[in-house]
Amino acid sequence: MKVKEAAALVGISVRTLHHYDKIGLLTPDHLTESGYRLYSDRNLETLQQILFFKELGFSLKQIKEIIDSPSFDRYEAFLLQRNMLLEKRSRLDKMIALIDKTIQYEKGEISMTNKEKFEGFDFSDNPYEQEARKRWGDQAVDEANAKVGKLSKEAQKAVAKRWDAIYTNLASLRNTSPASTDAQAAIKEWYDFLNNNFGTYSLDTFKGLGQMYVDDERFTKNIDKYGEGLSLFMRDAMAVFADQNKK
Structure with a gap:
């Protein structure tokens, strides 16, 4: 699949795919004699995993460290990503409920204590994100990727x-x-x-x-x-x- 086709399929820009290739995050498996990038099914599967991590707030540097780790396992990553997304959905549901309640408060329909105004905010770390970093982003992996990245x-x-x-x-x-x-x-x-x-x-x-x-x-x-x-x-x-x- 050519870069334009891959970009259109996924809904991202060609420039983004070029950038991923440049930083070594997603290098297409094939390059034609004319210099055209050709993405395999395996490349697209990796891209899907990258976008899941990106949706969850991981930086491109962190994503590269994770998927380049010798111990990285795609299936395990999907399970963690699912748990992280469920955690994210739970937080968003709480925030939406807080906004709805605050709208009612602004309309004078209900009263809210100061404590209730902040009940939807949660600044604690996502435990599943910590698990992902623990498994694939530890110091040894960081050191290894820093060396190889040069x-x-x-x-x-x-x-x-x-x-x-x-x-x-x-x-x-x-x-x-x-x-x-x-x-x-x-x-x-x-x-x-x-x-x-x-x-x-x-x-x-x-x-x-x-x-x-x-x-x-x-x-x-x-x-x-x-x-x-x-x-x-x-x-x-x-x-x-x-x-x-x-x-």
Whole structure:
């Protein structure tokens, strides 16, 4: 779908889609020889998710951090977005009820205490927004995205390609011993890759990350796409690597 068609379908401007591409928030999967952007169904699904977050008050920077997070899960995000929208609707309903009551007060039909004039206002944080930030916008993700965000688009593609190659190699080794020479060489590549591209990982942090691959089903699901049991293999290999290199 060309950019004009995508913009017309969604009801946003072409300029907005160009801006999303420029900041790396939504890059179309295809580019014709003439330079025309072509949006795939996957791109449109991502755009839908972006617009949900935007409707909920997230900044474009926050949205990019969230959807770029390695632990981001679309289905889980939809559930959180639904809860956030219900929370927002509840607040709006209270505000509308307060306005209706205030109109009656202005017409002299009812009386209102000062306390009643502010009963519809709620300045507390949306608990579901806090949950979203906790899961996908934590400091580690912020640091990682800040580092990657400084790279050119070509460099970012190279990082993604290298990531895929490392995981493919690890998947081919997942039925061997995590302590084997080949497994440890492959896991060292992963350790060096993380430290070179996504921040600073101590050996303890690296070992803890491996455990998270198994404890957090979102990580497990994404990692095991490369091969069933890869998350378990990586956890064990990362633990061996961390313990051996501490000595």
